[in-house]
Amino acid sequence: MRHLATCAALAGLVAPPLAGQSVAGEGAPRFEPVAGPLAEHVYSGGWEHFVGGGVAVLDCDGDALPELFAAGGEAPAALFLNQGGMDFVPGALPDLKGVTGAYPLHLDQDGTLDLYVMRVGPDLALLGDGACGFRDGTAEIGLPTSEQWSTAFTAWWEPGDDRPTLAVGHYVDRSDPEGPFEACDSNTILRPGPNGYTAEVLAPGFCPLSMLAAQDWRGRPTLRISNDRHYYVRGGAEQMWDIAERRFLTEADGWDGPMLWGMGIAARDLTGDGRDEVMLTSMGDQLLQIAGPEGYSAAPYGIGTYATRPFTGGDGRPSTGWHAEFGDVDNDGRDDLFIAKGNVDQMPGMAMQDPNNLLMQGADGSFSEAAGAAGVAGLERSRGAALADLDGDGRRDLVVVNRRAGMELYRNVTPEAGNWLTLALDQRGANPRAVGARIRVAGREQEVTIGGGHAGGSALPLHWGLGEAMEAEVSVTWPDGTVFPPVTLKANRAHRLIRE
Numbered sequence: 001m002r003h004l005a006t007c008a009a010l011a012g013l014v015a016p017p018l019a020g021q022s023v024a025g026e027g028a029p030r031f032e033p034v035a036g037p038l039a040e041h042v043y044s045g046g047w048e049h050f051v052g053g054g055v056a057v058l059d060c061d062g063d064a065l066p067e068l069f070a071a072g073g074e075a076p077a078a079l080f081l082n083q084g085g086m087d088f089v090p091g092a093l094p095d096l097k098g099v100t101g102a103y104p105l106h107l108d109q110d111g112t113l114d115l116y117v118m119r120v121g122p123d124l125a126l127l128g129d130g131a132c133g134f135r136d137g138t139a140e141i142g143l144p145t146s147e148q149w150s151t152a153f154t155a156w157w158e159p160g161d162d163r164p165t166l167a168v169g170h171y172v173d174r175s176d177p178e179g180p181f182e183a184c185d186s187n188t189i190l191r192p193g194p195n196g197y198t199a200e201v202l203a204p205g206f207c208p209l210s211m212l213a214a215q216d217w218r219g220r221p222t223l224r225i226s227n228d229r230h231y232y233v234r235g236g237a238e239q240m241w242d243i244a245e246r247r248f249l250t251e252a253d254g255w256d257g258p259m260l261w262g263m264g265i266a267a268r269d270l271t272g273d274g275r276d277e278v279m280l281t282s283m284g285d286q287l288l289q290i291a292g293p294e295g296y297s298a299a300p301y302g303i304g305t306y307a308t309r310p311f312t313g314g315d316g317r318p319s320t321g322w323h324a325e326f327g328d329v330d331n332d333g334r335d336d337l338f339i340a341k342g343n344v345d346q347m348p349g350m351a352m353q354d355p356n357n358l359l360m361q362g363a364d365g366s367f368s369e370a371a372g373a374a375g376v377a378g379l380e381r382s383r384g385a386a387l388a389d390l391d392g393d394g395r396r397d398l399v400v401v402n403r404r405a406g407m408e409l410y411r412n413v414t415p416e417a418g419n420w421l422t423l424a425l426d427q428r429g430a431n432p433r434a435v436g437a438r439i440r441v442a443g444r445e446q447e448v449t450i451g452g453g454h455a456g457g458s459a460l461p462l463h464w465g466l467g468e469a470m471e472a473e474v475s476v477t478w479p480d481g482t483v484f485p486p487v488t489l490k491a492n493r494a495h496r497l498i499r500e
Contacts, residue, residue: 028360028373029330029417031398031410034086038068038399039406041080043383045073048120050344051151051171051209051228051263053383053401054101054323054456058113060132064494066388066460067091067132069115070401071099077117081132086391086411091132096124101384101455103153106432108141109162113459116166118150123168142196148185149174154211154451156221156243157431157479163192164435164450167223169208172231184232187225206236210265212452216240217275217291221436222249226262226280238262238280254295260287261320264454268326268335269445270365274438276447281321281339281454283350284308286357304367305359307339311369313353313379320350321357323454327387327396329374331418331465333442334361340400340454342381353379356400380405384456389463394420394492396463401456419469419491424461425476427499433459434499436479441489442472466491 043053056069065082072078077099079091098119107114112130114137117123122145127137138145141163152169170185184207189200206227216222225239237257240249249255261283267276275291277299286307288299299305309319323340330336339357343350355377359367371377380402390397395412402408421441425434425448437448441464451457466472470491476484478499489495 028370029358029412029414031375032413033375034409034411036086036088036409037090038070038080038088038409041070041072041078041407042075042405043071043073043401043403044075048149048174049073049100049403051383052100052118052455053403054118054454055384055386055399055401055407056102056104056115056456057386057388057399057458057460058104058115059460060113060128060130060134062130064392066390066458068386068399069102069104070407071101071384071455072097073099073403077102079132079134082390084391086397086409088409093134094126094136100149100151101153102126103155103450103457104459105155105164105435105450107163108137109430111432116153116155118153118168118455120149121147123150144190144197144199146188147175148188151455152187152208152211152225154213154223154449155435156213156450157435158191159480161192162430164431165192166190166197167202167211167213167451169211169225170205171207171209171228180231182231182233184227184236202241204236206232206239209263210452210454212265212267212449213243214267214276214447214449214452215438217254217293217295219275220244224265224278226260226265228263229259229261230283258287263320263322264324264339265452266324266326266337267447267449267452270335270361272443272445274440274445276445279305279324279326279337281324283320284318286319286321286324286339302366304369305337307341307357307359307369310341310351310354311357312355312372312377313351315351315353317349317351319354320344320347322383323385323456325385325387325453327463328420328465329358329387329396329412330360330414331395331420331467333418333465333467333469334363335444336360337367338376338385338387338398340382340385342383342403345381345403355379356382356385376410378402378408380408384454386453386456386458388458388460389422417465419466420464421466421472421489421491422461422463422494423474423489424494424496425478425499426496427478431479434479438477440475442466442469461494461496
């Protein structure tokens with residue numbers, strides 16, 4: 001049985017060549033900074049915390065107002081409880097240090113969201129109680145731990161399993177006396193069983209900073225791994241691992257991974273063909289890969305997403321991209337792109353004054369810079385971030401984690417924003433959020449995933465901007481391939497589709 005519970009056409013990616021990065025002005029979205037306790041939270045630490053600094057977004061008490069869990073590095077991690085109206089107060093957590101990031105998901109079978117917490121050293125499973133209380137449940141769920149340096153994470157549900165399979169990416173092997181260069185650690189697949197999780201080595205590892213399990217251009221569930229060439233130096237590349245066949249893809253499959261200083265992953269079907277385009281952040285170019293029937297190809301330079309150098313601030317050296325996330329911030333029916341930027345620390349060849357990007361998609365499929373006009377062009381060393389509707393008004397707000405500087409919180413106050421809808425999936429038993437499902441709204445598809453970004457992600461209803469439309473046709477393909485027939489949903493409402 002399936003039922004709905006409700007509470008109160010893209011252009012192709014063929015853009016003309018641009019002389020430089022186009023900058024939006026009049027008509028750009030608007031954000032206003034919000035003061036509060038987030039500004040006191042700093043992601044800090046030495047070499048082991050040059051990377052990481054993620055934020056997890058989840059509704060941990062069921063009031064439809066998302067909370068924030070922020071990594072602290074050498075400082076304690078922090079939980080911020082949402083009181084409504086963009087008012088956040090500190091929540092209670094165990095004293096957690098060495099945290100690089102976290103992802104919300106269901107780790108046990110009690111129906112409440114938990115957190116997988118990545119650390120420099122043993123990772124943790126924080127089990128939620130449904131009222132924003134969290135306890136260390138690492139031993140309780142039988143999660144193996146190690147002293148490895150965790151910097152990437154994703155998860156998926158295998159057919160028949162009652163708990164998720166986890167993939168953990170490990171950065172440099174700190175115990176290697178010949179390191180850190182050419183000393184990338186191996187990665188780990190954690191598979192659920194009757195007595196807890198079993199660890200499997202996934203090698204070779206090339207120093208990952210992001211992972212995402214999602215449908216690839218072939219329509220198959222695949223683990224994508226974005227790797228940092230700064231430490232693998234040579235012989236490595238971006239990787240894709242077929243989840244069902246348990247093997248890395250090669251050129252014979254149509255995959256020839258580029259070599260990047262890979263830091264973040266974002267995926268979204270921008271063309272409406274049901275295949276996700278993929279954004280890979282890096283030092284220098286931010287690479288957008290266009291999905292086609294034969295594989296991926298690099299987007300044309302004129303599309304406006306490469307964001308190679310700072311667009312303001314007077315520093316002409318190359319940019320460093322971290323968290324990337326697609327989202328329609330003005331609800332015009334076209335997905336936009338936020339990229340967190342910031343120098344690793346004091347790398348002289350890279351920009352120090354490196355503003356974050358807010359790239360707005362136009363009707364022709366090209367993107368233009370709007371961060372300055374929107375008020376979100378921060379110049380700190382940004383790392384993790386999230387686009388999420390934090391106040392329930394249908395507009396996606398922004399939170400940014402900074403290294404050696406306070407967090408930033410911005411309220412989306414875009415005037416005359418378009419209509420919108422959100423949709424959450426709910427299925428009884430295993431995989432309650434229906435991770436792996438594909439949802440199509442008004443011709444644009446999104447997948448329910450865990451992972452991607454940089455060191456943090458969200459477990460929220462999926463959001464679509466609708467422009468002037470007052471309703472939209474919605475269809476769902478559940479993780480097992482069952483198709484929910486198209487239905488028409490009204491705009492400016494939060495919807496939930498329940499499968500029993």
